[in-house]
Amino acid sequence: MESLYPTLSFLKLRASYGSVGNQNTYLSSIYRIMSSSSSEWLIDGNNQVTVGTPGALPSSLTWETVTTLDVGLDARFFNNKLGMTFDWYERTVSDMHSSGITLPSSFGTSSPRRNYGELQTKGWELSLDYKHQFDNDLKVSALVTLTDFKEKLTKYSNTTKGITSNYEGKVLGEIWGYETDRFFTEDDFNSDGSYANGVADQSLFETNGWFKYGPGDVKFKDLNGDGVIDYGSRTVGDSGDMKVIGNSTPRYQYGIQLGADFKGIDLSVFMQGVGKRDFWANGPVFIPGYRYGEGWYEHQLDHWTPENTNAYYPRPNDQGQSNSSMNFLPQTKYLLNMSYLRMKNITLGYSFPESVLNKLRVNKLRLYLSGENLFEISGVQIPVDPEVDYTNAGTNDTSSFGRVYPFRRSYSFGLQLSL
16 A cells, blocks of 8 residues: 555445344234225115125245345545545345235135245445645536436246336336337328338327328337237247337436635535436327327427428327327337436635735635536427426326426525624
Protein backbone atom coordinates (compact mmCIF):
# COMPACT_ATOMS: atom_id res chain seq x y z
CA MET A 1 0.00 0.00 0.00
CA GLU A 2 2.77 2.46 0.86
CA SER A 3 4.24 2.07 -2.64
CA LEU A 4 0.92 3.17 -4.13
CA TYR A 5 0.48 6.19 -1.88
CA PRO A 6 -0.61 8.95 -2.60
CA THR A 7 -2.21 7.60 -5.79
CA LEU A 8 -4.16 5.07 -3.74
CA SER A 9 -4.96 6.59 -0.36
CA PHE A 10 -7.42 4.00 0.95
CA LEU A 11 -8.70 0.57 -0.06
CA LYS A 12 -11.26 -1.66 1.61
CA LEU A 13 -12.87 -4.85 0.39
CA ARG A 14 -16.24 -5.89 1.79
CA ALA A 15 -18.40 -8.99 1.56
CA SER A 16 -21.57 -10.10 3.29
CA TYR A 17 -23.94 -13.03 3.06
CA GLY A 18 -27.16 -13.79 4.85
CA SER A 19 -30.69 -15.10 4.59
CA VAL A 20 -33.96 -14.27 6.30
CA GLY A 21 -37.52 -15.52 6.13
CA ASN A 22 -40.13 -13.40 4.38
CA GLN A 23 -42.84 -12.57 6.91
CA ASN A 24 -44.94 -10.71 4.34
CA THR A 25 -47.04 -13.79 3.57
CA TYR A 26 -50.77 -14.14 3.01
CA LEU A 27 -52.41 -15.75 6.05
CA SER A 28 -54.52 -17.95 3.80
CA SER A 29 -51.31 -19.52 2.49
CA ILE A 30 -50.18 -20.83 5.87
CA TYR A 31 -53.36 -21.07 7.98
CA ARG A 32 -56.65 -22.82 7.44
CA ILE A 33 -59.03 -19.88 7.54
CA MET A 34 -62.80 -20.28 7.66
CA SER A 35 -64.43 -17.34 5.92
CA SER A 36 -67.85 -16.07 6.98
CA SER A 37 -70.58 -14.42 4.96
CA SER A 38 -74.20 -13.33 5.33
CA SER A 39 -76.62 -15.85 3.83
CA GLU A 40 -80.17 -15.43 2.54
CA TRP A 41 -81.55 -17.69 5.26
CA LEU A 42 -83.82 -15.78 7.61
CA ILE A 43 -84.45 -16.59 11.27
CA ASP A 44 -86.58 -14.14 13.21
CA GLY A 45 -86.22 -11.75 10.27
CA ASN A 46 -82.41 -11.72 10.36
CA ASN A 47 -79.96 -13.02 7.77
CA GLN A 48 -77.88 -15.82 9.21
CA VAL A 49 -74.10 -15.95 9.08
CA THR A 50 -72.60 -19.00 7.41
CA VAL A 51 -69.03 -20.23 7.61
CA GLY A 52 -67.27 -21.80 4.65
CA THR A 53 -64.98 -24.80 4.67
CA PRO A 54 -61.29 -23.84 4.62
CA GLY A 55 -59.18 -24.77 1.63
CA ALA A 56 -56.55 -27.48 1.59
CA LEU A 57 -53.17 -26.68 3.07
CA PRO A 58 -50.08 -28.86 2.58
CA SER A 59 -48.15 -29.68 5.74
CA SER A 60 -44.82 -29.02 4.00
CA LEU A 61 -45.57 -25.38 3.11
CA THR A 62 -43.11 -22.95 4.65
CA TRP A 63 -42.28 -19.28 4.30
CA GLU A 64 -40.19 -17.80 1.54
CA THR A 65 -36.48 -17.27 2.14
CA VAL A 66 -34.52 -14.22 0.97
CA THR A 67 -30.78 -14.79 0.56
CA THR A 68 -28.42 -11.91 -0.24
CA LEU A 69 -24.78 -11.90 -1.30
CA ASP A 70 -22.99 -8.55 -1.47
CA VAL A 71 -19.41 -7.85 -2.53
CA GLY A 72 -18.12 -4.30 -2.25
CA LEU A 73 -15.11 -2.09 -2.71
CA ASP A 74 -14.28 1.27 -1.12
CA ALA A 75 -11.30 3.21 -2.42
CA ARG A 76 -9.88 6.71 -2.32
CA PHE A 77 -7.23 8.22 -4.56
CA PHE A 78 -4.93 11.24 -4.75
CA ASN A 79 -4.86 12.17 -1.05
CA ASN A 80 -8.56 11.34 -0.67
CA LYS A 81 -9.65 13.80 -3.35
CA LEU A 82 -11.30 11.10 -5.48
CA GLY A 83 -13.42 8.39 -3.93
CA MET A 84 -15.18 5.32 -5.27
CA THR A 85 -17.70 2.92 -3.78
CA PHE A 86 -18.84 -0.13 -5.71
CA ASP A 87 -21.24 -2.90 -4.73
CA TRP A 88 -22.31 -6.00 -6.62
CA TYR A 89 -25.17 -7.99 -5.17
CA GLU A 90 -27.24 -11.06 -5.82
CA ARG A 91 -30.59 -11.44 -4.08
CA THR A 92 -32.47 -14.73 -4.32
CA VAL A 93 -36.02 -15.30 -3.15
CA SER A 94 -36.47 -19.07 -2.87
CA ASP A 95 -39.40 -21.28 -1.88
CA MET A 96 -41.76 -18.74 -3.39
CA HIS A 97 -45.45 -19.46 -2.93
CA SER A 98 -46.93 -20.48 -6.26
CA SER A 99 -50.00 -22.26 -7.55
CA GLY A 100 -50.23 -25.95 -6.81
CA ILE A 101 -50.41 -28.76 -9.31
CA THR A 102 -53.72 -29.26 -11.09
CA LEU A 103 -56.00 -31.66 -9.22
CA PRO A 104 -59.19 -33.40 -10.43
CA SER A 105 -62.47 -31.62 -9.74
CA SER A 106 -63.46 -34.48 -7.44
CA PHE A 107 -60.88 -33.15 -4.95
CA GLY A 108 -63.57 -30.70 -3.85
CA THR A 109 -61.50 -27.54 -3.46
CA SER A 110 -58.83 -25.53 -5.23
CA SER A 111 -55.27 -26.81 -5.41
CA PRO A 112 -53.23 -25.82 -2.35
CA ARG A 113 -50.31 -23.48 -2.86
CA ARG A 114 -46.80 -24.85 -2.63
CA ASN A 115 -43.18 -23.74 -2.32
CA TYR A 116 -42.10 -23.75 -5.93
CA GLY A 117 -40.50 -20.70 -7.40
CA GLU A 118 -37.29 -18.72 -7.30
CA LEU A 119 -36.62 -15.08 -8.21
CA GLN A 120 -33.06 -13.86 -8.64
CA THR A 121 -32.02 -10.22 -8.70
CA LYS A 122 -28.54 -9.25 -9.81
CA GLY A 123 -27.39 -5.66 -9.70
CA TRP A 124 -24.66 -3.20 -8.92
CA GLU A 125 -24.23 0.28 -7.50
CA LEU A 126 -21.41 2.70 -8.26
CA SER A 127 -20.64 6.01 -6.57
CA LEU A 128 -17.82 8.42 -7.48
CA ASP A 129 -17.04 11.60 -5.55
CA TYR A 130 -14.41 14.28 -6.01
CA LYS A 131 -13.37 17.30 -3.92
CA HIS A 132 -10.55 19.75 -4.52
CA GLN A 133 -9.49 23.21 -3.40
CA PHE A 134 -7.27 25.22 -5.75
CA ASP A 135 -4.63 27.71 -4.66
CA ASN A 136 -6.93 30.63 -5.50
CA ASP A 137 -9.50 29.33 -2.95
CA LEU A 138 -11.78 27.87 -5.62
CA LYS A 139 -13.48 24.76 -4.25
CA VAL A 140 -15.12 22.21 -6.52
CA SER A 141 -17.00 19.00 -5.77
CA ALA A 142 -18.79 16.31 -7.73
CA LEU A 143 -20.81 13.21 -6.92
CA VAL A 144 -21.98 10.70 -9.53
CA THR A 145 -24.12 7.65 -8.74
CA LEU A 146 -25.12 4.89 -11.14
CA THR A 147 -27.18 1.77 -10.40
CA ASP A 148 -28.59 -1.11 -12.40
CA PHE A 149 -30.32 -4.43 -11.75
CA LYS A 150 -32.20 -7.23 -13.49
CA GLU A 151 -34.75 -9.64 -12.06
CA LYS A 152 -35.15 -13.15 -13.46
CA LEU A 153 -37.38 -16.08 -12.59
CA THR A 154 -34.92 -18.95 -12.24
CA LYS A 155 -37.54 -21.47 -11.13
CA TYR A 156 -41.26 -21.45 -11.81
CA SER A 157 -44.03 -23.98 -12.32
CA ASN A 158 -45.16 -23.27 -15.88
CA THR A 159 -44.21 -26.14 -18.17
CA THR A 160 -45.78 -24.53 -21.26
CA LYS A 161 -43.78 -21.30 -20.78
CA GLY A 162 -46.60 -19.09 -21.98
CA ILE A 163 -45.25 -15.63 -22.79
CA THR A 164 -48.34 -13.89 -21.37
CA SER A 165 -47.62 -15.22 -17.87
CA ASN A 166 -44.65 -15.98 -15.66
CA TYR A 167 -42.27 -18.74 -16.71
CA GLU A 168 -38.86 -20.08 -15.82
CA GLY A 169 -36.18 -17.91 -17.41
CA LYS A 170 -38.37 -14.82 -17.74
CA VAL A 171 -36.73 -11.45 -17.16
CA LEU A 172 -39.27 -9.34 -15.29
CA GLY A 173 -40.54 -6.37 -17.25
CA GLU A 174 -39.92 -7.87 -20.68
CA ILE A 175 -42.21 -6.73 -23.49
CA TRP A 176 -43.17 -9.15 -26.25
CA GLY A 177 -44.14 -7.76 -29.62
CA TYR A 178 -43.52 -7.64 -33.35
CA GLU A 179 -40.76 -6.06 -35.39
CA THR A 180 -42.12 -3.27 -37.55
CA ASP A 181 -41.18 -3.43 -41.22
CA ARG A 182 -42.86 -0.47 -42.95
CA PHE A 183 -46.25 0.71 -44.20
CA PHE A 184 -48.08 -1.37 -46.77
CA THR A 185 -48.18 -0.01 -50.32
CA GLU A 186 -50.54 -0.77 -53.20
CA ASP A 187 -47.95 -3.16 -54.64
CA ASP A 188 -48.38 -5.42 -51.58
CA PHE A 189 -51.92 -6.37 -52.64
CA ASN A 190 -53.64 -7.91 -55.62
CA SER A 191 -56.58 -6.24 -57.32
CA ASP A 192 -59.02 -8.30 -55.22
CA GLY A 193 -57.41 -7.12 -51.96
CA SER A 194 -55.52 -10.34 -51.26
CA TYR A 195 -51.84 -10.27 -50.40
CA ALA A 196 -49.44 -10.23 -53.33
CA ASN A 197 -46.98 -13.02 -53.89
CA GLY A 198 -44.14 -12.91 -51.35
CA VAL A 199 -46.00 -10.65 -48.90
CA ALA A 200 -46.63 -12.22 -45.48
CA ASP A 201 -50.31 -12.62 -44.57
CA GLN A 202 -51.47 -10.53 -41.55
CA SER A 203 -55.17 -11.35 -41.80
CA LEU A 204 -55.03 -13.08 -38.40
CA PHE A 205 -55.34 -9.64 -36.83
CA GLU A 206 -58.38 -8.58 -38.87
CA THR A 207 -60.66 -9.66 -36.05
CA ASN A 208 -63.42 -7.06 -35.85
CA GLY A 209 -65.15 -7.84 -39.14
CA TRP A 210 -64.62 -4.47 -40.80
CA PHE A 211 -60.90 -3.77 -40.63
CA LYS A 212 -58.64 -5.09 -43.39
CA TYR A 213 -54.99 -4.24 -43.87
CA GLY A 214 -54.34 -2.01 -46.85
CA PRO A 215 -51.99 0.71 -48.09
CA GLY A 216 -50.88 2.91 -45.20
CA ASP A 217 -51.29 0.24 -42.54
CA VAL A 218 -48.43 -1.22 -40.52
CA LYS A 219 -46.59 -4.17 -42.03
CA PHE A 220 -44.75 -6.49 -39.64
CA LYS A 221 -41.66 -8.58 -40.37
CA ASP A 222 -42.03 -12.30 -40.98
CA LEU A 223 -39.33 -13.41 -38.56
CA ASN A 224 -39.81 -17.16 -38.94
CA GLY A 225 -40.24 -16.98 -42.72
CA ASP A 226 -43.44 -19.03 -42.94
CA GLY A 227 -45.33 -16.40 -44.94
CA VAL A 228 -47.81 -15.68 -42.13
CA ILE A 229 -47.58 -13.10 -39.36
CA ASP A 230 -48.83 -14.75 -36.17
CA TYR A 231 -48.03 -15.44 -32.52
CA GLY A 232 -47.73 -19.23 -32.73
CA SER A 233 -48.93 -20.84 -29.52
CA ARG A 234 -47.78 -17.82 -27.49
CA THR A 235 -45.04 -19.82 -25.80
CA VAL A 236 -41.31 -19.25 -25.55
CA GLY A 237 -40.65 -22.18 -27.86
CA ASP A 238 -43.38 -21.22 -30.34
CA SER A 239 -43.92 -17.46 -30.38
CA GLY A 240 -44.47 -17.16 -34.11
CA ASP A 241 -43.18 -13.77 -35.23
CA MET A 242 -43.16 -12.30 -31.73
CA LYS A 243 -39.99 -11.60 -29.81
CA VAL A 244 -38.85 -9.63 -26.78
CA ILE A 245 -38.73 -6.05 -28.07
CA GLY A 246 -37.95 -4.22 -24.83
CA ASN A 247 -38.20 -4.08 -21.06
CA SER A 248 -40.18 -1.72 -18.85
CA THR A 249 -37.80 -1.93 -15.88
CA PRO A 250 -35.80 1.30 -15.41
CA ARG A 251 -32.14 0.57 -16.19
CA TYR A 252 -29.01 2.60 -15.44
CA GLN A 253 -30.57 5.05 -13.00
CA TYR A 254 -28.13 7.86 -12.29
CA GLY A 255 -27.67 11.08 -10.39
CA ILE A 256 -25.13 13.89 -10.81
CA GLN A 257 -24.35 16.57 -8.22
CA LEU A 258 -21.88 19.36 -8.99
CA GLY A 259 -20.75 22.15 -6.71
CA ALA A 260 -18.39 25.11 -6.67
CA ASP A 261 -17.50 27.83 -4.17
CA PHE A 262 -15.32 30.88 -4.81
CA LYS A 263 -14.98 33.88 -2.52
CA GLY A 264 -18.53 33.70 -1.22
CA ILE A 265 -20.15 32.71 -4.52
CA ASP A 266 -21.52 29.17 -4.50
CA LEU A 267 -23.12 27.12 -7.25
CA SER A 268 -24.81 23.73 -6.99
CA VAL A 269 -26.29 21.58 -9.76
CA PHE A 270 -28.34 18.40 -9.39
CA MET A 271 -29.37 16.16 -12.30
CA GLN A 272 -30.94 12.73 -12.40
CA GLY A 273 -32.20 10.34 -15.01
CA VAL A 274 -32.74 6.87 -16.40
CA GLY A 275 -30.50 5.48 -19.12
CA LYS A 276 -32.88 2.88 -20.53
CA ARG A 277 -36.56 2.07 -20.15
CA ASP A 278 -39.06 0.86 -22.72
CA PHE A 279 -42.81 1.23 -22.45
CA TRP A 280 -45.81 0.08 -24.44
CA ALA A 281 -48.48 2.58 -23.47
CA ASN A 282 -52.24 2.87 -23.86
CA GLY A 283 -54.77 5.64 -24.26
CA PRO A 284 -55.60 8.40 -26.77
CA VAL A 285 -52.37 10.38 -26.31
CA PHE A 286 -50.35 7.36 -27.37
CA ILE A 287 -52.67 5.92 -30.03
CA PRO A 288 -54.32 8.15 -32.66
CA GLY A 289 -57.91 7.08 -33.19
CA TYR A 290 -58.02 5.39 -29.80
CA ARG A 291 -61.66 6.43 -29.39
CA TYR A 292 -63.88 6.92 -32.40
CA GLY A 293 -65.36 10.26 -31.31
CA GLU A 294 -62.25 11.82 -29.77
CA GLY A 295 -60.11 14.41 -31.51
CA TRP A 296 -56.50 13.83 -32.40
CA TYR A 297 -53.56 15.57 -30.80
CA GLU A 298 -51.20 17.79 -32.75
CA HIS A 299 -48.34 15.29 -32.71
CA GLN A 300 -50.63 12.69 -34.29
CA LEU A 301 -51.40 14.71 -37.42
CA ASP A 302 -48.38 13.28 -39.23
CA HIS A 303 -50.33 10.24 -40.42
CA TRP A 304 -50.22 8.35 -43.69
CA THR A 305 -52.09 9.64 -46.73
CA PRO A 306 -51.48 8.88 -50.41
CA GLU A 307 -49.65 12.23 -50.53
CA ASN A 308 -47.75 11.68 -47.25
CA THR A 309 -46.37 8.16 -47.48
CA ASN A 310 -43.37 8.90 -45.23
CA ALA A 311 -45.57 9.78 -42.25
CA TYR A 312 -44.89 8.62 -38.70
CA TYR A 313 -48.36 7.21 -38.00
CA PRO A 314 -50.41 4.83 -40.17
CA ARG A 315 -53.60 5.81 -41.97
CA PRO A 316 -56.46 7.00 -39.73
CA ASN A 317 -58.44 4.20 -38.18
CA ASP A 318 -60.72 3.47 -35.23
CA GLN A 319 -58.56 1.47 -32.81
CA GLY A 320 -61.53 0.55 -30.62
CA GLN A 321 -59.73 1.59 -27.40
CA SER A 322 -57.14 -1.14 -27.90
CA ASN A 323 -53.34 -1.08 -27.76
CA SER A 324 -53.01 -4.69 -28.92
CA SER A 325 -54.81 -4.92 -32.26
CA MET A 326 -54.72 -3.82 -35.90
CA ASN A 327 -52.04 -1.16 -36.46
CA PHE A 328 -51.08 -0.94 -32.80
CA LEU A 329 -50.05 -4.43 -31.91
CA PRO A 330 -47.04 -4.15 -29.55
CA GLN A 331 -44.17 -3.41 -31.93
CA THR A 332 -40.74 -1.87 -32.23
CA LYS A 333 -41.67 1.33 -34.10
CA TYR A 334 -44.07 2.79 -31.54
CA LEU A 335 -42.41 1.34 -28.44
CA LEU A 336 -41.68 4.37 -26.29
CA ASN A 337 -38.13 5.20 -25.26
CA MET A 338 -38.62 6.52 -21.71
CA SER A 339 -34.98 7.35 -20.96
CA TYR A 340 -34.36 10.89 -19.77
CA LEU A 341 -32.05 13.38 -18.08
CA ARG A 342 -33.74 15.99 -15.90
CA MET A 343 -32.16 19.14 -14.49
CA LYS A 344 -33.68 18.92 -11.02
CA ASN A 345 -32.08 21.96 -9.42
CA ILE A 346 -29.61 24.78 -10.01
CA THR A 347 -28.86 27.13 -7.13
CA LEU A 348 -26.61 30.19 -7.26
CA GLY A 349 -25.82 31.96 -4.02
CA TYR A 350 -23.68 34.68 -2.54
CA SER A 351 -22.59 34.84 1.11
CA PHE A 352 -21.53 38.26 2.33
CA PRO A 353 -18.01 38.51 3.76
CA GLU A 354 -17.29 38.75 7.45
CA SER A 355 -16.55 42.47 7.23
CA VAL A 356 -20.12 43.13 6.14
CA LEU A 357 -21.53 40.71 8.72
CA ASN A 358 -19.72 42.50 11.55
CA LYS A 359 -21.19 45.84 10.52
CA LEU A 360 -24.67 44.36 10.35
CA ARG A 361 -24.11 42.36 13.54
CA VAL A 362 -25.29 39.08 12.02
CA ASN A 363 -23.61 35.69 11.76
CA LYS A 364 -24.63 34.85 8.21
CA LEU A 365 -26.24 36.64 5.30
CA ARG A 366 -26.73 34.84 2.00
CA LEU A 367 -28.68 35.68 -1.16
CA TYR A 368 -29.67 32.87 -3.50
CA LEU A 369 -31.50 32.21 -6.75
CA SER A 370 -32.79 28.71 -7.39
CA GLY A 371 -34.55 26.90 -10.23
CA GLU A 372 -36.36 23.55 -10.09
CA ASN A 373 -36.96 21.20 -13.04
CA LEU A 374 -35.47 23.67 -15.49
CA PHE A 375 -35.25 21.34 -18.48
CA GLU A 376 -35.29 17.73 -19.57
CA ILE A 377 -33.54 15.77 -22.29
CA SER A 378 -35.72 12.84 -23.27
CA GLY A 379 -35.82 10.14 -25.88
CA VAL A 380 -39.60 9.70 -25.79
CA GLN A 381 -41.21 10.14 -29.19
CA ILE A 382 -44.42 11.85 -28.05
CA PRO A 383 -45.06 14.85 -25.74
CA VAL A 384 -45.30 13.02 -22.42
CA ASP A 385 -43.16 13.24 -19.31
CA PRO A 386 -41.20 9.96 -19.05
CA GLU A 387 -40.98 10.33 -15.28
CA VAL A 388 -44.69 11.05 -14.72
CA ASP A 389 -46.63 9.01 -17.23
CA TYR A 390 -49.72 8.01 -15.25
CA THR A 391 -51.89 9.56 -12.58
CA ASN A 392 -52.16 8.13 -9.10
CA ALA A 393 -54.84 5.79 -10.43
CA GLY A 394 -52.00 3.68 -11.78
CA THR A 395 -51.27 1.90 -15.00
CA ASN A 396 -54.82 0.59 -15.32
CA ASP A 397 -56.10 4.11 -15.90
CA THR A 398 -55.63 4.07 -19.66
CA SER A 399 -57.16 7.51 -20.16
CA SER A 400 -54.57 9.27 -17.99
CA PHE A 401 -51.41 8.45 -19.96
CA GLY A 402 -49.89 11.75 -21.06
CA ARG A 403 -52.74 13.73 -19.51
CA VAL A 404 -51.14 14.42 -16.17
CA TYR A 405 -49.46 17.56 -14.92
CA PRO A 406 -45.70 17.38 -15.48
CA PHE A 407 -43.21 18.41 -12.85
CA ARG A 408 -43.60 22.11 -12.21
CA ARG A 409 -40.82 24.40 -13.31
CA SER A 410 -40.27 26.92 -10.56
CA TYR A 411 -37.89 29.74 -9.67
CA SER A 412 -37.21 31.15 -6.24
CA PHE A 413 -35.21 34.00 -4.80
CA GLY A 414 -34.42 34.27 -1.14
CA LEU A 415 -32.40 35.68 1.70
CA GLN A 416 -30.89 33.52 4.44
CA LEU A 417 -30.18 35.40 7.65
CA SER A 418 -28.67 34.02 10.83
CA LEU A 419 -28.38 36.30 13.85
